[in-house]
Amino acid sequence: MKQALLIIDAQQELIDGNKEEDNVFDKKTLLNNINLTIEKALISNSMIIFIRDKDVASGRGDGFQIHQDIKIPNESKIFDKEATNSFYGTPLLSYLTENEIEHLVIMGCQTEQCIDTAVRTATINGFDVTLVRDGHSTKDSSTLSAQQIIMHHNEILDGHYNVEHFSDVRSAQEDLFQPRHNNYR
16 A cells, blocks of 8 residues: 655744744644654555645745654645645645555644645545644634644544545554554455
8 A cells, every 4th residue: 555644834933933922832842743753655566745825925935845853755746725725726645646545644733734634635546644643733712722723623534534544543653554444455
């Protein structure tokens, strides 16, 4: 089975914040788990794809770049997007299809926006998904804390399905590139 690690919006200014915006919740754990999962992806010979949001830092400068603490493998692919949906207006879907990817491991920012959308869109486009439970983050909203948002999405996306394909939520410490989806079919 061909697999890919999809790291969404793990950009300097989004993770660290700026004068107007706070940093994401538990950013140190997020960055450590991204690096851990990249290592696992390399060991499993999985593709590594980064998505950058052009809204972050107005799409330019250091703030727009992938966070400086993330160890980006040379063979990684990087796509830029303008929408919440990583598949919309980008070559992501065709790239995954051309490379016969069947399973996506997803992590990054922000939980209730780009992460939620990517998981749901991936399942309807023929991919099984593993969402990294402790590998996505966000900021407090006016009604919920970031931690509540993350916990809620881990709960509702675990087992989310579109008949043939669904999502599984697992921690970064688990063997993410040994998917369990077939155990549930």
